[in-house]
Amino acid sequence: MNLDNLFEVVRGGTIKRYHTLETIGEQSVGAHSWGVAMILQYLDDTVSKAAILKALSHDIAELYTGDIPAPVKWDNPDLVKSLKAIENAFERKLNIDYTKELLPYEAILFKQADMFELLFFCMRQRKMGNTNMNTVFSNGVEYLANQDLNELGSKLLGRLIKEYGGI
Numbered sequence: 001m002n003l004d005n006l007f008e009v010v011r012g013g014t015i016k017r018y019h020t021l022e023t024i025g026e027q028s029v030g031a032h033s034w035g036v037a038m039i040l041q042y043l044d045d046t047v048s049k050a051a052i053l054k055a056l057s058h059d060i061a062e063l064y065t066g067d068i069p070a071p072v073k074w075d076n077p078d079l080v081k082s083l084k085a086i087e088n089a090f091e092r093k094l095n096i097d098y099t100k101e102l103l104p105y106e107a108i109l110f111k112q113a114d115m116f117e118l119l120f121f122c123m124r125q126r127k128m129g130n131t132n133m134n135t136v137f138s139n140g141v142e143y144l145a146n147q148d149l150n151e152l153g154s155k156l157l158g159r160l161i162k163e164y165g166g167i
Contacts, residue, residue: 005094012060018121020069021136024128027121029059029067035120040113043152047109050101054110057096061087070139112147115140119160126164137164 001009013030037055040047059067065086073080091097102110122137144157 001095005096008063008094009057009060009096012057012063015059015062015067017059017067019067022130022132023125024130029062032117032121033057033059035117036110036113039116039120039156040109042156043109043113043116043150044106047106048101048103050098051103051106051110053096054098054102054106055113057091057098058110058114060094060096061090064090108148109150109153112144112149112153115143116153116156116160119144119157119164123160123164 013028013033015029017027017029017032033056036058037052040051040055065083068083073083088097099107118140119137122133122140125133141157141161149157
């Protein structure tokens, strides 16, 4: 990564997430990505440097595309395909495309860590009284429940469900 790219990559961490949902406060791509990296490390502390870098940089293309809401993506598979191509080109331009360096199990764990971080965000929102995230939390739980979680992932999911329901 060159110096100019570094400035864009660092700026990418400031993009706001959840702009179509009412939240208490905001979450930046930087805060989200840090959480994903830490959760990924928890799920398997032997993941590669490339996996951690993927976690830290996976949403930087939102500098260019914005944060497209998940329901829009779910309803428009052709859009997702086009968006993925645009994001991949942007990542290559900034020299932060780590996807090809991931081992297959790391790619799976990365997607799980990304979803787990969403559950953490929902839990924090609910603790502050925001119930707008209940459906988002449920969708995340449903996704993770259908994944082949490792032992640590299963424990984490159980704990998050308990904590979310017990608030």
